[in-house]
Amino acid sequence: MGFFSLLELAIIIDPNSLTTLKTFLVLLLILLFSIVGYLLVRTDVFSTKLDPYRLIPSNSIWVYETNEPVKAWNELVSQPIWKDLAEIPALKRLETQLVRLDSLAGKSGVLERTWRGQRFLVSLHPIGKEEFDFLFAIAYEDERVPELISSLERHIGEGNGAKTRSYSGVILKEHKPELATRPITYGFYGKVLVASFTSFLVEDAIRSAKSDDMADFVAAYPGMFGEMEQPNGRNLLKTGSEGWGELLLGFSSRSGNSVVDDLANLPYGAVLEPAFQDGTVSFSGRLFDLRTGGPPMKPVSRPLDPDFFHFVTNRSAILRVMDRENVRLGSLPATRLGEVKSTVYSDLQRAFSEGSFLNDTAPWLIYMIMEQDGAANADRVLLVPLLETDQAWSGLTDFVQRANQDEAVPMERDAHLGREIYTIHTEQFPLHYYSGIFDGFSRTYVSQVDGFMVMASTLRGMKDYLDDLYNDNTWGKSLSKRSAIERFKGDVPFIQWVDMPKFYRQLIGGTSPGWSSLFQKYAPNFGTLSMLTVSLKSASTESGIQVDIDYGNKVAPSPSQPLLAQSGSVNFNFPLVYGPKPLRNFTDRSLEHLVQDERHTIYLIGPDGNLVFSRQLANPIRGEVFQIDYFKNEKLQFVFACSEGIYGFDRLGNLLPKYPLRLPENTKIAHFNLVDYDGNKEYRYFVANEMGDLYLLDKEGKVLEGWNPKRTTGPLADKPAHYRVPGLGDLMVSLHNNGNLEIFNRRGESRLGQSIRLGNGVTTSIGVTDLGGSASQLVTVNDAGEVVGVNFKGELTYRSQLFRPDRETRFHIVNNQERDDFLIVLHEFNKVSVLNAKESPLFEHAILSDDLLFQWFSFGYEKEVFVIVDRIQEFVYLLDLNGKLLSKKPMEGGGLISITYAAARNEYLIATAYQNQLREYRLPL
Numbered sequence: 001m002g003f004f005s006l007l008e009l010a011i012i013i014d015p016n017s018l019t020t021l022k023t024f025l026v027l028l029l030i031l032l033f034s035i036v037g038y039l040l041v042r043t044d045v046f047s048t049k050l051d052p053y054r055l056i057p058s059n060s061i062w063v064y065e066t067n068e069p070v071k072a073w074n075e076l077v078s079q080p081i082w083k084d085l086a087e088i089p090a091l092k093r094l095e096t097q098l099v100r101l102d103s104l105a106g107k108s109g110v111l112e113r114t115w116r117g118q119r120f121l122v123s124l125h126p127i128g129k130e131e132f133d134f135l136f137a138i139a140y141e142d143e144r145v146p147e148l149i150s151s152l153e154r155h156i157g158e159g160n161g162a163k164t165r166s167y168s169g170v171i172l173k174e175h176k177p178e179l180a181t182r183p184i185t186y187g188f189y190g191k192v193l194v195a196s197f198t199s200f201l202v203e204d205a206i207r208s209a210k211s212d213d214m215a216d217f218v219a220a221y222p223g224m225f226g227e228m229e230q231p232n233g234r235n236l237l238k239t240g241s242e243g244w245g246e247l248l249l250g251f252s253s254r255s256g257n258s259v260v261d262d263l264a265n266l267p268y269g270a271v272l273e274p275a276f277q278d279g280t281v282s283f284s285g286r287l288f289d290l291r292t293g294g295p296p297m298k299p300v301s302r303p304l305d306p307d308f309f310h311f312v313t314n315r316s317a318i319l320r321v322m323d324r325e326n327v328r329l330g331s332l333p334a335t336r337l338g339e340v341k342s343t344v345y346s347d348l349q350r351a352f353s354e355g356s357f358l359n360d361t362a363p364w365l366i367y368m369i370m371e372q373d374g375a376a377n378a379d380r381v382l383l384v385p386l387l388e389t390d391q392a393w394s395g396l397t398d399f400v401q402r403a404n405q406d407e408a409v410p411m412e413r414d415a416h417l418g419r420e421i422y423t424i425h426t427e428q429f430p431l432h433y434y435s436g437i438f439d440g441f442s443r444t445y446v447s448q449v450d451g452f453m454v455m456a457s458t459l460r461g462m463k464d465y466l467d468d469l470y471n472d473n474t475w476g477k478s479l480s481k482r483s484a485i486e487r488f489k490g491d492v493p494f495i496q497w498v499d500m501p502k503f504y505r506q507l508i509g510g511t512s513p514g515w516s517s518l519f520q521k522y523a524p525n526f527g528t529l530s531m532l533t534v535s536l537k538s539a540s541t542e543s544g545i546q547v548d549i550d551y552g553n554k555v556a557p558s559p560s561q562p563l564l565a566q567s568g569s570v571n572f573n574f575p576l577v578y579g580p581k582p583l584r585n586f587t588d589r590s591l592e593h594l595v596q597d598e599r600h601t602i603y604l605i606g607p608d609g610n611l612v613f614s615r616q617l618a619n620p621i622r623g624e625v626f627q628i629d630y631f632k633n634e635k636l637q638f639v640f641a642c643s644e645g646i647y648g649f650d651r652l653g654n655l656l657p658k659y660p661l662r663l664p665e666n667t668k669i670a671h672f673n674l675v676d677y678d679g680n681k682e683y684r685y686f687v688a689n690e691m692g693d694l695y696l697l698d699k700e701g702k703v704l705e706g707w708n709p710k711r712t713t714g715p716l717a718d719k720p721a722h723y724r725v726p727g728l729g730d731l732m733v734s735l736h737n738n739g740n741l742e743i744f745n746r747r748g749e750s751r752l753g754q755s756i757r758l759g760n761g762v763t764t765s766i767g768v769t770d771l772g773g774s775a776s777q778l779v780t781v782n783d784a785g786e787v788v789g790v791n792f793k794g795e796l797t798y799r800s801q802l803f804r805p806d807r808e809t810r811f812h813i814v815n816n817q818e819r820d821d822f823l824i825v826l827h828e829f830n831k832v833s834v835l836n837a838k839e840s841p842l843f844e845h846a847i848l849s850d851d852l853l854f855q856w857f858s859f860g861y862e863k864e865v866f867v868i869v870d871r872i873q874e875f876v877y878l879l880d881l882n883g884k885l886l887s888k889k890p891m892e893g894g895g896l897i898s899i900t901y902a903a904a905r906n907e908y909l910i911a912t913a914y915q916n917q918l919r920e921y922r923l924p925l
Contacts, residue, residue, distance in 0.1 A: 050190040051218070052121050052139040055205035058220035060123040061132070061243035066235040069120040070112035079276050081551045084528040114148045117141070123217070124247075125201055132247070133198040135205060140191055149186075149193065168206050174199065221269040223288035234273055237283060241268040270545050283547040287536060297326050297538040303490035304364045310476030311366070311383060311452055313468040314903050315860045317502035318369040319475075323493035325363060326538075327437055344432045361453070362387055367438060370461060371502040371861040379461030380440040382430050384453040393448050400424055400446070414724045415679020416463045417470050418629065419447045423459075423726060430455055443726075459726075460820055464860075467818060472589065473859065477904040483550065484531055495535040501527065502861060528552050564878075564887035564910075568920040570609045574598050576913035580605075581625045582898045585651065586636040591900060592651075593911050594638070595918055596621055604651065605918060613653030619643045623719055626674040630656055630699060632681050639685075641672030646685060646701075661701035663689065664708065671719040677730055677746075688716045692736060696748070706748030713740045713755055717780075718765040721819075725776055725792045735766045739782055743794050752794040758782055765813045767822030769837055779837070781811040781824060787839060800839060802826065814866075816858040817899075823866070825854050832868060834881070843883025849873065859901040863925070865908065867897060876912060878923070886923060893919075 056063055066072045076082060119139040127133045138145060153162075153173075162175040167187075176183040185202045186195035194205045208216045217238075218225055224238050272283035287297075300323045312319055362385035370379040386392045400422050404411050412423035423445055430438035445462045447454045449469060456462035468474060475481040484497055504523065511519065519526065530550045537544035572595075579595035583604070590607040597603075600620055604612040619642040627636045630648065637656060639648040644666065648656035663669060667689045675684040675696075683699040692715045696707035703709075713736055720734045731751070732744040739762050740755035759782025767779045769789075777789040777797055789798030802811065805828055812825040823842070826833040832852065834842045845868065853869035865886065868877040875890040876897055891897075893912035900909045908923040 050139065050192055050209070052119050052137040052192050053218045053225070054209045054216050055137045055189065055192060055194055056121065056123050056135065056217040057125065057201075057204045057208045058215040058217055059243070060125055060135075060217050061247045062237055062239035063121055063123040063217060064235070064237050066120050067117055068112075068235075069115045071116075072235050075276065079281070080279075081281065081528060084524075084551075085526075110148070114144045118145065125198075125204075126247075127198050127201065133196060133201060135198075135201045136193070136195045137205065138193045140193065145193055146188065167203055168210060170206050172199075172202060221288075224269050224271050236285075237272040237274060239270055239272070272545065272547065279550060279552050281549040281551070283545075285545060287543040287545045289543075297493045297536060297543050298323075299538045300363070300491055300493050301325065302363055306485060306488055306490060307476070308364075308366060308383070308385070309481070309485050309488075310474050311449065311469065312368065312475040313370070313381070313465050314473045314475065314478055314481075315370045315464060315468060315502075316368040316381075316475070316497075317371045317378065317499050319497045319499075320367040321492075321495050322365045322367070322437075323363060324361070324365055326493045327365060327434055341427070341432065344427055348426070348429075348433050361385065361392055365434070365438075366452075369440075370464075371499075372505050377440055377457075379464070380438070380457040381461060381465050382438055382441075382455040384455070386448070386451055386453055389448065389451055392453060396446060396453065397422060410727065410729075412724075412726050413678060414445075414459065415676055416447075417466050418676070418679050418681060419449065419466055420679050421445055421447045421459070421462055463818070463820065470584075471900065471903075473901060473903045478906065479904060480530075480906055484533060487533070487548070492535045493538050495533065498532040500529040500532060505861065564889070564891070564921055564923050566919060567922045568609050570605055570611075570918040572597055572603070572916045572918070574601075575916050576918065577895070578602075578621045579895075579913055580898045580911040580918055582900055582911065583625070583627055583638055583651075584636065586634065591909065593898065593918060594625055595913055597916070604653070609920075612651060613649075615649070615653055617642060617647070622669060623672045624674075628674070628683055628699070629681050630683075639674070641669045641687065643668045643670075645669070646672065646687070646697075658701055661685075661697065663687065663695055664703065667693070667695075667709075671716050673719045673721060675722040677722075677724070684722075686720045686722060686732065688720050688734065690715060692716055692734075694720055694732075694734060694744075694748075696732075710744065710748045712736060712742055714738045717762045721766070723768065723776075723792065728792050731792055733766070733778065735762060735778075735780060737762060741766075741778065741780075741790060743792065756790055756794055756796065758788045758790070759784055759786055764811060765815055765822075767813045767815055767837065768820065779822070780813055783811070785809065785811055787824065802835075802839070812854055814854045814856045816856045818858070821858065823856055827852055834866060834883075842881050843879070845877070845879060845883055847877070853896060855896060855899075857899040863901060865899055867899070869893060869895065869897070871895070874914065878910075891919070891921065 053063070077086070115138070118141070121137040121139075123135045123137070124132055125135055140146075162173060164171065164173050166172070170187050170189055172185055172187040174183045174185050182197045183199075184195055184197050185199040186193065187202065187206075188194075189206055189209060194202055196202050196205075208214050220242075221238065221240050269288040270285055271288075272285035275282045275284070304321065308321075364385055366383035366385075368381040368383075370381065372378045384392075401411060403424065403426050414421040414423075423443060425443060426432070428439070428441050429444040430441050441455070441457045443457070445456045445459050447456075447462060447466070449466070454462065454465065456465060475485065488495070504519070504526070528551045530552070531548075533546075533548040533550075535546045537546065574597040576595050577598045580593035581595075583592045583594055584590075585592050585606075592607065592612065593605045595603050595605065596617070600617045601614055602617060602621070603614045606612050621640050621642055623641060625638055625640040627638050628648075629635065630637045635650070637648055637650045639646060639656075641647070642660075645660035645662045646669070648659040648661075650656070669687055670690045671688040673686040675686050676682070677684070684704070685695075685697040685699070687695040687697065689695070689709070692712045693709035694707060694712060695709050696704045698704065712734060715737050716734055717737045718735045720732065723731050723733060725731055730746045732746065732748075734742045734744075735758075736742070736755075739757060739759040741758055742755055743751045745751065758780060761783040762780055763783060764781055769775070769777045769779060775791075777791050779787065779789045779798075781787050781802065785802040785804040787798070787800045787802060788796070791797050802824070803826075808829060810827045812827065814823045814825050816822070822837055824835040824837070824839060826835070829850070830846060830848050832845045832847055832854075834844070836842055847868065847870065849870045849872050851871040853867075853871060855867035855869070857865045857867070862880075864881045866879045866881060868879070869875075870877070870890075871894050874892055874894040876893040877890050878886040880886060891910070891912055892914040895913055897913075898911040901907075902909050905922075906925050908925070910921040910923060912919050912921070
């Protein structure tokens, strides 16, 4: 029975069947149209309004969208920064290809008219372990785009090796443009042109649009597609934290990178709008919490005073400022090098639950990652602003004492520049105390400075930080950081600055070999970048993000202008034989210089060349001049030794009470050093006489028990020194010309009961490596050219024979001005060879002289000055650690010189003594 027979039967049976039939036919037609409509949509027949984001896979690192791509490109290439970046071959090829494309299109603005008004998307995707590539998706409303592509294909011609294939019902074409290293694959999906130089990205795009199982970019970041996030004539960059995790994973040289994990676990997305200003590329926009769609952070409760920049060292490669409440909530970017251990975390929370430390700290945390100087890990410094300094400090020191007792370790204390330093042995203390933020503290060294609690990851890092504060080597005094300071508002929950020149070395060291070689090869091009700033803003209804990239701030001096310029001079009646020694004026922290002439008169010269005072002495100064706070009233005096005694003067030239101090039986002084065990200004003077006997005196001249005197094996090669070593306490060390090394405790008792033999003779200084760590060593070079290392337990740990061209070669240990690092110098008859502490060659410098002095001044990465003084010709040469002369013409001088770094002007201040003149110079960096 056929269909119509059934209808006839239905009509006979049911008189109302006509109405039923109409209803049946309507339902049937609706069903048929629904099926056909679904099939047509899936086969792209009616896909004229296809959202191009449906072709962007969810693994995109970022998507750039614009309605005017040609205008955006022209704006980019007109910026000064493009002139530096365009020298990189890949970017240069891109520019050349676009010019070629414009030529093939017929010029006359064809490209701009064609692309204008279309939705132009460019996305970045990982395509391998260390590789990334772009995907282009252009949605168009009319036929101008297909016509342009057809026109280009006709100009290219048939003999270009173009290939055509089908993928999932979409016709794809492949063509290798001129100068390109790979062919481009492109095709039309509905009214979207999709293209990439990586063919499988095009295939992924098609699968993303066709498959319900494959998430696209909209599904991954739904909050980014509201009405405010539409281009509407703007250029927009849409990105997510997970994508940046993938990008860093591709760059990184380490597997299991915790930074990647942190970014992937932060459910953040951002829509940014780029803008170009004078010397800055900016991206500003909205930040989304992908879980809630709302603002991811709480507004800050109290703004941070910009004065904190005066406590940020210029050694900082990365600086972060974070609101503590948002840190506690886990809503801020973090870095972890180790997992939070629940046992350590709970112990800390219990230890501080009833203490005052948490309640007495301000709601801000300041975190610095220092520039690297070749060490495995960069030093970290964390600043915690205090509300009640004494209570917070007392709470922390109580904790340190209890923790050390629980772990059965001795209380370790040190001091530097009058600041107490405690050691916290608790594993990753800041990491666990702040719930997973602030990595890199295997041990934590703690001090306090003017309302801040300071935590450092190494003892040397802590001392470097305190030195920089003392010398005003801070962001607050730096001209180059002025723009960063002026833009800081103090009311954002998170802000991070990256000092790109300082960070660049870490970038090279932390990236995979392929990327590292690229960054090294094009370092001059990337070197135009000066500062990267990322700040997260927060309000009650939304959170914002601002990214600023500053560039081109380095001003190169004119080739005809000499770098080194004399800024002043002071004449004396007689030739100078000592100094200049830089001293700080405690009233205004200006720089003064102490010198001595051949008739033994000392002079203190003010910053304008004015004479502060002069005093006649009986003998020349021997060794260092030290500044002290004798009366503990923040006013500084200075002390030094002559052969007959120890002198102490205030800055007006008045002798301190009971000074000069004499050794028993008027013993002649050969070496003099200052010791302050706990930074409490209870000074000790560590003195050696000409026979090598050691004395330890208090600041009033009393010889202490065990040192009246301490007999040794002979005259010293270097001044006696004090070291505080974790686990071993305070140690007193003397190095002797006969090759013996002595190590005593504070009471003058030998640690081994005998001397340590380093060779048959030593005529140079002693250096120290890894001060504060378990691998600390004392290092020197004996007269035979052997580098000898001794740990503080008195055990010989290292011997290495240096290359010795002839028997006349002399060897030197040259410490920096802080004596916390050293270089090894070989002086031959016609050249000087400089090695680092690991004996790796740094440079050679040709010089023909038999009487040379060497100095090394270190003010941080790329602020190193090696000094060679030719005492015969009275010339002073300044070199960096690559052996490059910092001034083509040497300065005149026959003795040791003074160099300080002025952060405010980013220049070296140099003082020399030449004949009867004190000369001052400026050397801009």
